[in-house]
Amino acid sequence: MKLHLQYNINRNLERVARQLYDYWFVQFDFPNNEGKPYKSSGGEMLYEKMIKLHIPYGWQVVKLSSIADVFNGATPSTADDENYGNDYVWVTPKDLSGQKAKFTYRTARNISMKGYNSCSTHLMPKNTILMSSRAPIGLLSIAGCELCTNQGFKSFVCKNNKLYQYLYYYLLTHMKQIEQLGSGTTFKEVSREECVKFLILVPPNDMIDNWFAKAEPLFQSQFQNQKEIDRLQHLRDELLPMLLNGQVNCDLSQRTLP
DSSP states (O other): OOHHHOOOHHHHHHHHHHHHHIIIIIIIOOEEESSSSSSTTTEEEEETTTTTEEEEEOOEEEEEEGTEEEEOOOOOOOOOEOOOEEEEEEEEEOHHHOOOOOOOOSSOOOOOOHHHHHSSOBBOOOTEEEEEBBBSSSEEEEESSSSSTTTTEEEEESSSSHHHHHHHHHHHHHHHHHHOOOOOSSSSOHHHHHHHTOEEEEOOHHHHHHHHHHHEEEEEEEHHHHHHHHHHHHHHHHHHHHHHTSSOOGGGGGGOOO
């Protein structure tokens, strides 16, 4: 029952966050100086040739590299078992495949300090945007802790941390365009070079500040709920077989994740 409740809470929080993003940054009906919807109230719009779209006065179109540093990932040699351990969370596309969660903070396999130093992956901060760039293109997540990735990702570290929620939804909204940038014969891959020059529509700083103030509590609530969901799922998967066999009889709410 509690697990189902947590799922519903997160779905509702996501619905609110997406609706707010769509209202402000797709429909351009963010509050104007009088608190009225900007575009619907006759706010000035200018045609931007680079993205073929009418945008609000004062907004800019920039390359993604102007607002975020873009990193590749890498894989330590699997021939050396000492490259793998518990030092660093290490993300592969498989960790995101099929997941419905917005944040990544635990993975199937971590790498050791030796493994990290042996390859060209990068340790990236919390709130980094992770995007799978091949096999498949377009899985998106937010780093819930410091972590690194394999070569199947392009990772975006916002230069202004208040932009990370905006960039997450911007990439999600324009993922079909990003997928079209992929090239290759065996499987398509989006290169770092293509990501760096991908065009991003950026609102003025005061609007980003206002957006962050509204979005951050939603995102943090989702993250805390996700961790509780993971805890309950772990307990269920660990204890259900024993409960069914009559091996244990305990209150699951008192157990914690290792």
